[in-house]
Amino acid sequence: MRRPRRKAEETRDDILVTAEALLRKKGISGFSIADLAGELQMSPANVFKHFQSKAVLADAICDRHISHMIGRFQAFDEPAPAPERLAIVVRKLMEAHLADIRENPFLFEMLVVMSEANLPSGRHYKELIENLFSDLIRHGISSGVYTCSADTPINRTVASAFASVLHPVFLIGGDEEELRERCTALAELVNAALQKPLAK
Amino acid sequence: MRRPRRKAEETRDDILVTAEALLRKKGISGFSIADLAGELQMSPANVFKHFQSKAVLADAICDRHISHMIGRFQAFDEPAPAPERLAIVVRKLMEAHLADIRENPFLFEMLVVMSEANLPSGRHYKELIENLFSDLIRHGISSGVYTCSADTPINRTVASAFASVLHPVFLIGGDEEELRERCTALAELVNAALQKPLAK
Numbered sequence: 001m002r003r004p005r006r007k008a009e010e011t012r013d014d015i016l017v018t019a020e021a022l023l024r025k026k027g028i029s030g031f032s033i034a035d036l037a038g039e040l041q042m043s044p045a046n047v048f049k050h051f052q053s054k055a056v057l058a059d060a061i062c063d064r065h066i067s068h069m070i071g072r073f074q075a076f077d078e079p080a081p082a083p084e085r086l087a088i089v090v091r092k093l094m095e096a097h098l099a100d101i102r103e104n105p106f107l108f109e110m111l112v113v114m115s116e117a118n119l120p121s122g123r124h125y126k127e128l129i130e131n132l133f134s135d136l137i138r139h140g141i142s143s144g145v146y147t148c149s150a151d152t153p154i155n156r157t158v159a160s161a162f163a164s165v166l167h168p169v170f171l172i173g174g175d176e177e178e179l180r181e182r183c184t185a186l187a188e189l190v191n192a193a194l195q196k197p198l199a200k
Numbered sequence: 201m202r203r204p205r206r207k208a209e210e211t212r213d214d215i216l217v218t219a220e221a222l223l224r225k226k227g228i229s230g231f232s233i234a235d236l237a238g239e240l241q242m243s244p245a246n247v248f249k250h251f252q253s254k255a256v257l258a259d260a261i262c263d264r265h266i267s268h269m270i271g272r273f274q275a276f277d278e279p280a281p282a283p284e285r286l287a288i289v290v291r292k293l294m295e296a297h298l299a300d301i302r303e304n305p306f307l308f309e310m311l312v313v314m315s316e317a318n319l320p321s322g323r324h325y326k327e328l329i330e331n332l333f334s335d336l337i338r339h340g341i342s343s344g345v346y347t348c349s350a351d352t353p354i355n356r357t358v359a360s361a362f363a364s365v366l367h368p369v370f371l372i373g374g375d376e377e378e379l380r381e382r383c384t385a386l387a388e389l390v391n392a393a394l395q396k397p398l399a400k
Contacts, residue, residue, distance in 0.1 A: 118373060148392075157385040163364035170363065173318060185357040192348075193393035 012050045014040060020061050020107070027106040028058055062114045063121035065107060069096050070128040074135075082140030083195070087187035089136060090162055093129075094183050097171045112168045126159070129166065133158045137194065146194040154194075161190055212250045214240060220261050220307070227306040228258055262314045263321035265307060269296050270328040274335075282340030283395070287387035289336060290362055293329075294383050297371050312368045326359070329366065333358045337394065346394040354394075361390055 018039050022031040033054060037044040051057040073092055078085040100108045115122050134155040140146030148154050164170045165183040218240050222231045233254060237244040251257040273292055278285040300308045315322050334355040340346030348354050364370045365383040 116369065116373075153385070154389075157382070157389050160364040160382050160386055161361040161389060163370070164360040164367075167364075169316065169369050173316075182357070182360050185353070186360055189354075189357050189361060189393045190389070192396045193389045196392045196396040 008050075011042075011046070015047055015050055015057075016060055016064055019057055020064070023058075023061060023110065024104050024107055028054070028110050030106075033057075058110055059114060059119045059121045061107075062111055062119075063124055065111070066121060066125045066128065069093075069100075070125075070132065072096070073132060082136065082143055082145045083187075083191040085139065086133075086136045086191060086194075087184065089132065090165065090187055091180075091183055093132075094165050094171070094179065097166070097168065098176060098179070101172060108168065108172065112172050115168045129159045130155050140194060147196060148194050158190055158194075162186055208250075211242075211246070215247055215250055215257075216260055216264055219257055220264070223258075223261060223310065224304050224307055228254070228310050230306075233257075258310055259314060259319045259321045261307075262311055262319075263324055265311070266321060266325045266328065269293075269300075270325075270332065272296070273332060282336065282343055282345045283387075283391040285339065286333075286336045286391060286394075287384065289332065290365065290387055291380075291383055293332075294365050294371070294379065297366070297368065298376060298379070301372060308368065308372065312372050315368045329359050330355050340394060347396060348394050358390055358394075362386055 015036070019036055022036060022039065033047050034044050037047045040047070047057075051060060070093070073089055073096075078088050080088060097108070100111075115125070137146060137148070137155055137158065141148070159166075162183075165179055165186060171179065215236070219236055222236060222239065233247050234244050237247045240247070247257075251260060270293070273289055273296075278288050280288060297308070300311075315325070337346060337348070337355055337358065341348070359366075362383075365379055365386060371379065
């Protein structure tokens with residue numbers, strides 16, 4: 001029973017890798033499911049079996065790209081004290097988006113469009129970011145630098161505070177220098193808050 | 201010399217008022233400059249003399265609407281202490297946007313589209329919000345509640361921190377209950393930061 005399921009997952013991965021390559025080259029409207037199936041030497045029906053529509057395929061490409069990107073930023077990789085660590089991780093995440101804008105404009109434009117619809121990939125991105133902040137804040141509390149309480153959904157609030165430097169909508173067309181300054185200033189603001197118990 | 205200039209400004213205002221009424225009823229694509237001119241009993245050429253394109257007209261409608269809206273939120277109208285005052289003003293601003301989404305969906309949708317392009321109305325909105333925060337923070341410093349320095353561009357950073365509850369892109373399609381919780385939590389975070397000197 002296990003062999004066919006692994007086969008299906010492999011096919012799904014093959015489709016995603018090829019679709020992402022086409023997307024990077026031509027944009028999402030630059031290829032059809034038939035083109036994609038031709039490239040993979042399979043029938044369009046087989047592609048549709050794995051992705052019911054092009055929107056579902058686009059969502060899956062975004063999700064794959066985002067998960068890879070955030071996977072590279074494990075909060076515990078930075079050896080700095082918590083406040084610095086938080087500033088570094090946010091900055092690196094923003095820079096990864098900015099690099100995408102330069103190097104994969106088609107992919108990033110699709111991220112922007114998808115992030116405005118309420119889609120699984122967008123919700124997953126939010127969750128990954130919130131987990132990243134959760135780890136950073138927990139580290140700050142356990143090392144005695146952050147004095148905020150860990151049981152409030154503070155990680156979600158911190159993620160919201162960084163929306164204007166981490167959300168694709170704000171990054172596209174933004175001035176890079178201004179974004180970098182804003183990123184540093186927001187990290188200072190958030191670090192100041194986390195080092196003072198929140199008033200009830 | 202002054203009379204004709206005032207006349208031109210009055211005509212401009214007339215055009216804007218009528219255009220906003222048409223927009224609220226039919227959406228920006230639901231009427232032409234010819235329809236608008238007909239409504240005003242003037243020639244389309246006369247409308248174009250004041251607004252070179254429909255995009256310029258749309259930008260002016262947004263700007264007028266935003267200026268009126270923010271004009272209603274003078275920071276000094278709230279008699280509460282600075283941190284509460286900040287929370288109240290942000291909440292009221294967000295609620296004004298949410299009311300627009302319910303009552304003037306065509307206008308708000310246009311605000312979303314315009315806010316994504318880098319247009320004068322968007323820059324003006326940003327400036328008005330930053331000034332509002334500047335007043336709120338100065339009041340907090342002068343009353344001894346906020347300990348941050350007034351000479352850093354902290355008002356700009358605070359405005360950025362609230363982007364996810366004040367920027368039209370985040371409000372459209374957002375869950376109202378979630379937005380209200382986020383708004384309160386962000387105000388707590390920002391108030392905590394402003395009550396602690398920012399680390400350099």
